[in-house]
Amino acid sequence: MIQVFNTLSRHKEPIRSQTEGVLTIYVCGVTPYDDAHIGHARPAVVWDAIKRHLQRRGYAVWHVQNFTDVDDRLIERSGDLGLSVGELAQRHMTSYLSYMQQLRIDPPHAYPRVTDNMAGIVDYIADLVAKGYAYERAGDVYFRVSSSPGYGKLSGRTGAEQTVSRLESRTAKDNVADFALWKAARPGEPFWESPWGVGRPGWHIECSAIAEDMLGEHIDLHGGGIDLVFPHHENEIAQTEAHLGRPVATIFVHNGLVTLGDVKMSKSLGNGVSLGELFERWDPVVIRTYLLSAHYRSPLAFEERRLGEWKTALERIQGLYRDVERFEPPSGLPHDPAIVDLLNFEAEFLSLMDDDFNTAKALAKVFEMMRSVRPLIDAGGALGHAVGFLTRKNLTQANEIFQFLPAGTPPTASSEGSSGLLQGLLAVREQARAEHAFRWADAIRDVFMAHGWKIEDTPAGPRLAPVEEHDATV
RNA sequence: GGCGACGUAGCCAAGAGGUAAGGCAGGGGUCUGCAAAACCCCUAUUCCCCGGUUCGAAUCCGGGCGUCGCCUCCA
Numbered sequence: 001m002i003q004v005f006n007t008l009s010r011h012k013e014p015i016r017s018q019t020e021g022v023l024t025i026y027v028c029g030v031t032p033y034d035d036a037h038i039g040h041a042r043p044a045v046v047w048d049a050i051k052r053h054l055q056r057r058g059y060a061v062w063h064v065q066n067f068t069d070v071d072d073r074l075i076e077r078s079g080d081l082g083l084s085v086g087e088l089a090q091r092h093m094t095s096y097l098s099y100m101q102q103l104r105i106d107p108p109h110a111y112p113r114v115t116d117n118m119a120g121i122v123d124y125i126a127d128l129v130a131k132g133y134a135y136e137r138a139g140d141v142y143f144r145v146s147s148s149p150g151y152g153k154l155s156g157r158t159g160a161e162q163t164v165s166r167l168e169s170r171t172a173k174d175n176v177a178d179f180a181l182w183k184a185a186r187p188g189e190p191f192w193e194s195p196w197g198v199g200r201p202g203w204h205i206e207c208s209a210i211a212e213d214m215l216g217e218h219i220d221l222h223g224g225g226i227d228l229v230f231p232h233h234e235n236e237i238a239q240t241e242a243h244l245g246r247p248v249a250t251i252f253v254h255n256g257l258v259t260l261g262d263v264k265m266s267k268s269l270g271n272g273v274s275l276g277e278l279f280e281r282w283d284p285v286v287i288r289t290y291l292l293s294a295h296y297r298s299p300l301a302f303e304e305r306r307l308g309e310w311k312t313a314l315e316r317i318q319g320l321y322r323d324v325e326r327f328e329p330p331s332g333l334p335h336d337p338a339i340v341d342l343l344n345f346e347a348e349f350l351s352l353m354d355d356d357f358n359t360a361k362a363l364a365k366v367f368e369m370m371r372s373v374r375p376l377i378d379a380g381g382a383l384g385h386a387v388g389f390l391t392r393k394n395l396t397q398a399n400e401i402f403q404f405l406p407a408g409t410p411p412t413a414s415s416e417g418s419s420g421l422l423q424g425l426l427a428v429r430e431q432a433r434a435e436h437a438f439r440w441a442d443a444i445r446d447v448f449m450a451h452g453w454k455i456e457d458t459p460a461g462p463r464l465a466p467v468e469e470h471d472a473t474v
Numbered sequence: 475g476g477c478g479a480c481g482u483a484g485c486c487a488a489g490a491g492g493u494a495a496g497g498c499a500g501g502g503g504u505c506u507g508c509a510a511a512a513c514c515c516c517u518a519u520u521c522c523c524c525g526g527u528u529c530g531a532a533u534c535c536g537g538g539c540g541u542c543g544c545c546u547c548c549a
Binding site: 010027028029030031033036037039040041042043044046071072073152155156157158203223224225226227228229230231232254255256257258259263264265266293294295297298299301303305306308309310312313315316319320323358360361363364365366367368371372374375378433436438441442445454455456457458459463465 | 485498512
């Protein structure tokens with residue numbers, strides 16, 4: 001049974017699907033007015049891990065994440081840069097998608113954009129107006145919060161006074177707690193036609209409209225950063241319940257925020273650590289692992305040296321994998337407790353993930369599994385072969401969530417087209433070492449290094465390892 | 475002021491009534507021409523503080539202290 005912490009109930013609950021065997025996931029995506037930072041990578045990586053786990057557990061997953069490609073900030077920023085809103089949004093959506101690919105995110109089935117869903121959004125608002133949940137004032141349309149009886153149930157802000165912003169509202173709303181569904185366009189702003197005149201949608205309505213359009217009338221898992229709980233998700237609940245007369249989602253899943261030092265990483269604070277910049281110094285896989293090394297709900301205080309630590313840790317995993325990937329299934333399993341442990345690994349790993357997607361614990365399990373395996377492999381024989389194969393199998397299984405193994409065929413000496421030449425050179429160096437011609441041996445080592453190969457002299461002979469592309473020192 | 479989360483080794487971080495996972499760093503060792511890598515072992519009598527409940531508390535309750543997030547665009 002898969003359990004997940006539901007922000008609505010503040011408890012772990014078993015996952016339930018509306019349609020047998022199918023889970024629908026809607027994650028609130030980014031507003032592409034600036035370069036994505038590591039805080040945006042977290043929900044993407046977390047939901048990627050969640051999705052992969054659910055799929056392994058046999059669910060068919062339908063996963064949608066939106067782009068808010070028109071909003072106040074986008075308009076403001078595009079004016080500053082002398083670009084159109086569309087150009088600015090496209091630029092950052094493109095780089096975002098590239099970052100996601102580098103983080104080995106399995107793409108959502110759709111990345112719907114607000115500007116592609118205007119008709120549905122307008123219809124949605126019109127329905128809320130018709131049903132008496134919303135009202136128009138001078139070309140703006142507002143949602144009447146007092147018409148939503150359960151308002152505040154997600155965030156715990158129930159009293160009307162608690163929902164009032166500290167900032168004074170300068171709009172014509174009937175009540176300060178009411179929020180905009182449609183904003184009249186001011187001169188120079190991008191606009192769309194509507195029954196209330198030209199304008200653009202408010203921030204919250206897009207998710208209700210797009211989610212219903214793409215997922216049907218029910219979302220099994222609805223996600224985003226914990227900073228979206230109020231007002232965004234609270235308002236989304238109000239809109240959808242008013243429109244459909246039923247809850248928007250069974251379970252709300254919110255990831256903790258990435259902070260820089262002690263303060264939240266935020267575009268408006270300008271303290272975001274750009275993913276593009278980070279990728280110049282670190283393998284994206286290191287960042288992915290780092291983001292999965294803590295539980296998804298914990299706050300994460302970003303420090304770059306954490307990446308150095310996980311790079312080191314990851315090299316142990318990848319190094320072991322390089323050494324076991326040659327093992328094929330053995331013809332029989334020796335009777336040994338180590339074999340039993342290795343056979344149990346997958347079931348234990350999966351059950352750790354079942355418990356609220358505890359990637360931190362699952363990752364710990366990988367390191368635990370790795371311990372003591374290498375001496376058995378090095379000892380060889382039937383046991384060594386079986387252990388080697390099962391280790392390979394287990395790392396491959398963990399990799400389905402973590403994606404920490406080299407993609408594609410790992411570059412090893414044997415898989416290189418020039419392997420004959422490389423092996424020949426290695427043999428020459430071994431000969432030189434045997435003859436104590438160390439200057440000659442070291443010169444050969446330097447040649448390998450210059451071509452991107454590190455020679456590691458193991459008890460079983462020399463081994464080639466690729467020199468890291470991202471060799472950052474912090 | 476209101477709502478919510480958190481405080482575990484040098485650092486990071488799991489654990490949420492049954493006697494402290496894992497990673498990094500550090501120490502010791504094996505291997506080694508050197509270097510690198512790898513491997514093995516060790517490193518919290520104790521979980522912010524003070525009370526309480528319990529046979530038993532890092533875990534539950536009450537009260538402090540401290541930190542962060544939301545209440546305004548935010549992943």
